[in-house]
Amino acid sequence: MIFGSSPWPEVAPTTAILDAANQAGVRIPLMCFFLGFNEGGAEVMGVARVIAPCTWPGAADPVLARIISVVRGLMGHAWPRNICRVEMTRLLLELVQENSCGTCVPCRVGTRRMLDLVGEVLLGRAADLFILEQLGRIAELVGSSSKCDLGRLAGKLVAGAISRRRREFIAHIRGNCPGTFTVDVHLGTVVV
Amino acid sequence: MSGGGKEAQAAELVRVLFDLVRKESCGECFPCALGTRQIGAALDGKGAAGALLQEIGRAMKRSSKCGVGRIGGALVLELLDRYPAAFKTGA
Amino acid sequence: MAFPLTIDGFKVEVPEGTTILEAAARIGIKIPTLCYLKDIGHDVGACRICVVEVEGESEFKTACNTPAAPGMVVRTNTPAVREARRVTLEMILANHPMECPTCVRNGNCELQNLAAAFNIREVRFPRTRPQYPIDDSAVAVIRDPNKCILCRRCVTVCQQVQTVSAIEFKKVDGEPVVLPILQVPLGETNCVQCGQCILVCPVGAIYERDETGKVWAALADPEKHVVVQTAPATHVTIGEAFGLPPGTDITGKMVAALRRLGFDAVFDTNFTADLTIMEEGSELLERIKKGGVLPQFTSCSPGWIKFIEHFYPELLPHVSSCKSPQQMLGPLAKTFYAQKRGIDPKDVFVVSIMPCTAKKFEAARPEMNASGYRDVDVVLTSRELARMIREAGLDFANLPDEDYDEPMGIGTGAGQIFGATGGVMEAALRTAYELATGKTLEKIDFEEVRGMNGVKAATVPMNGINVKVLVAHGLGNARALMEKVKAGELKDYHFIEIMCCPGGCIGGGGQPIPTGTAIREMRIGGCYARDRVLQYRKSHENPQIKALYAEFLGEPLGHKSHELLHTTYTARGFCPKI
């Protein structure tokens, strides 16, 4: 199987796909959720407008190309429905921060602030739902005002996640994760 | 009496004197109103120390509107001179 | 008697009574000050920033309130003086919230300017004051005691100039603090919301309630038909926020700016000022004819109305029953205008641009719903409008001049001078004379009621009666007149104009900061200059007013007028909520 431009790494049979992807230098899970692969047809259409792999103008960008190729590689593969969306959001933001050129304010500071806020949500440290408003507000900005497609993509994906998966964010804020795995404990246990 | 006891006594004396000034301060002019509180904080080990306190003392002594602040300032300078250790408690 | 003294080695000759501060200014030395404010006579020497060395004195002297003396040798910039000033300022800064970028006074703050001038790069002291809650209990005036530096200008203006004494300086739990009397929230005191305290506050410790958010929201709401009215005094003051000289007539630019902000119709409160004259003039003539309560008091100034309700409720029958121009335009917009344009009145949203914080209180009075809805939805002060214009990035000074919209866009010169003390009286006299005598008034400038004198008087013969009038501005002067009315000394007077704020509305509490005596005079000049150049200068000649009566109201003091344009007052007494 081709994973982006590089072949699958050799891994032990029980290795989680997440770990395998990580070894290949790619964070996977975020995209499957964000692209709505498990969300049913309507959702796929809805999000595909934002990041249709073939038409996305940012495909020339090496980072986006990598993300897109990951997505392509996963097309057709089943993915657990009950994966933790909040953790995915965090992974996405981590990836964006690692790759942000740091030139424009929304992407440089905004994605970092979102990353911190999502971290608070995951750790159950958010005091109340105001944090979601904050996240939404920054996501809106990053999605509409960033200089390049990387930031815009991240902002839109996070904004989408918050509005569509609000219930799951709220569950985290109240101290429980509705997904079958949470951050640290379950990350390695998903086997495809 | 041991040196420590003397210093503790001095610290107590400084505190009592300063509480008096603080209570007397009408709060109307800034050097006295703010200065007494800064010195208070220093005595509680939470504020400025050393040369900074001297600056406050000088400002109080010469800039204050009435005698309370002026005496307060003079007192700080005097006490800093005689019992410097009293101001170091906890600082 | 002039005498010489020496300041920083320079000889200077000054007359007796000159302070060291003024003497130094003569030779190009601006001794720094912070609490001093000459215009309101505030020279308590609290901040001690203006200390100087005087030869032969061991203590520093405060330059703001120490008179120069013959042969005095003063040094303003010695190391000891610099150190003392610096320590004082640093201790102030230690207690001051470091939140300049988000402070309403950012860029217009005396403490910020002083800190810049003093070159302070570090605050070496800890905070010593406790944290206080923000008091936003009052409709218009909000206090943040954490930013207060205890200069006590607000106390002086409230106690000495306005004689309201809603706030005081005292020690609470050993901490000096400025707070409302009886330590209750400001909204529960006799504060008249005049906002003079805001004008004198050097920092952001007292400020108007910012309601620009509500207006932005209404402008963005496609359902709403948002109309705006601009008070007479704003015509000559908004420019100051954009660097134009005080008193510059910016009417056309203001209209252009409001249109660019997205208002659906731009009306002029000057129009309803003319309407007020029609109603209030008719009321006066009726009182004189039918033996009503005299003298009649004007009712345009909401701070004054709240003042008389608190302090002289027994004199309320003297007050004209006419609403203020702002509150006349509100209901007309939601009845007359809505009807004419075929708009559902519930969708009409009325915004006022006012020189005044008390107007926010006035608009919120429960009885101000004559149209069946809140007559005026949001009141913005001049400062808030300037902020909106700035945020929208409008290049105000270079905007083209545009005209107001029909049918409430024409104001006469008489309406324009409502902005200055004496203006309502002059406008009323211009119209009352012609209505009462049927003759044309030749000399329409009533110079004797103009200007910054605290109380002004005039006598105007009309049809054999010598109409005697008085004009006062600033509540201290109002109080003096009220005491005379109470003592029965003003029985032969017919009409008294009272404006809450010194100088009238051009000196209102919502106006651009700074607002000092010199600036007030320039703005007054601006009002009369605009009066002189307008086509119509008498309220009853305003063609739109004639049309309004013909199409809608019928006649002054008629049935509809009573319903929409007149009101009642509430005796409140001293500190009503306690």
Added chain:
Amino acid sequence: MAKLKLTIDGQAVEVEEGMSILKAAALVGVKIPTLCYLEDINEVGACRICVVEVEGKEDFVTACNTPVEDGMVVRTNTPALRASRRTTLELILSDHPMECLTCVRNGNCELQALAAQLNVRAVRVSGATHADLPRDDSTSGIVRDPRKCIVCQRCINVCANVQTVGAIELQGQGFEAFVGPPANLKLADTRCVQCGQCALVCPTAAIVEKDDTDKVWAALLDPAKHVVVQTAPATRVTIGDMFGLPPGTPVTGKMVAALRRLGFDAVFDTDFAADLTIMEEGSELIERLTKGGVLPQFTSCSPGWIKFIEHFYPEFLPHVSTCKSPQQMFGAVAKTYYAQKKGIDPENVFVVSIMPCTAKKFEAERPEMNAASRYWNNPRIARDVDVVLTSRELGRMLKQAGIDFPNLPEEEYDEPLGLSTGAAAIFGATGGVMEAALRTAYELVTGKTLEQIDFQAVRGLDGIKEAVVPMNGINVKVMVGHGLRNARQIMEKLKAGELKDYHFIEIMCCPGGCIGGGGQPIPTDTVVRQSRIEGIYRVDAAMKYRKSHENPAIKQLYAEFLEKPLGHKSHALLHTQYTPRN
């Protein structure tokens, strides 16, 4: 050029192709707020404050660097835009130290002003900051405080493109991105020439001059010290900026009065030393011309330029005049001739310079700038110039002392180092040193009186200017460049052997010359520079003497002390040598 029609906030406007939305909006009275934007220098769209809505585009675009298109429908002030701008600003403020009241740019800070303009009343986001980034005060002239940096990149672009030095770059990625020298070097370890153009364009206080005012206050206090001050040519038309006077207003007399009120014992003029420079440098040129020295000769007044050539073109150092800059000539003369004349122990003479320039701080600290010490053979005389203050620092001292600058009387400089000519005044503008040199060289070489003394060809803001002046049968060819990008172009031509027939080249480090120096009041932009240049030539036109060699105080100095240009004492005190740097 083609005209395009578009609509901005409902108003139709017709503009030329290629114009940005920002400039088009200004034509209809809409000033779209900006932060990182700096015309022609920084149009990178980093801050995203100037975002606008364009009909048909889903995302916002930045007005500063998006060209207009025909039929475009632009909205600049929608609720979404206001929210976006405000949130962006909150993000910036969430990583900016909240210490306005103790900040050197308080009251002159673009971030502070923008926060006021956008009505930001709370910073509702918080989190990690760059508060732990260390201050870099390794250089003599420039201090960097990366905590206050908002990563607008203006400094990067002015350094790389206007000055072609490239000492600072964008480092790191994502939130960790910051501006600084590469490889975590200290600024002093880079090829930074300390011109301070970065400090002029910084919207906040992330790059500022090193503040030396405390040293001056201390010296003024010290009764043992005889504190003299010299004022650079360019300062007399710029200090007024800090007190609300229009740019370019000549304030010479007020500046003298102000300095006296600060307590300086003698107020002298760098212009005097500028006349001296012309005598020495002109004589050097004539000598090179007649004796076949290295030509073209380059001027040496601008310390940023000197450091530049030392770093980038060390092989051409023999072209540079050996004359010290006027500031350093003044210091050496003050501690020798003046001290001797007044009978003051030179150890106690303390020389303060008021300079338009941050690089002058570096120049004064160069190890070789201790001629007086060598002259008297006294190691306790440390430096020829003890402290250099920029125009901004002087402005701050005056404000601190409460001096009502605009209302001061006009006063005269002290004797004997206070007398100067119009030729010296124009040292402040690009082309001025050349013009001053030509006025004197012509008369010295030909022995005739120069009738037309205004050399218009070398004036103005064109990057490179040239002139040919016939003198005794030789056509003297001169060239003038300002801004280091232009200097680099000239050097490349020299390298290629294209300037063999040129005789004299003036280079100023900063665009516009010293009136645009890195120590000047902020803002300093092209319009301000132009006004200051006009001010300088007004000062020149009003002077009694307009040729350096006619300055009676200079004649007296040669008669009483130096004897003759390029003489023995001149060489010891007024000439120097240069150091090739990597």
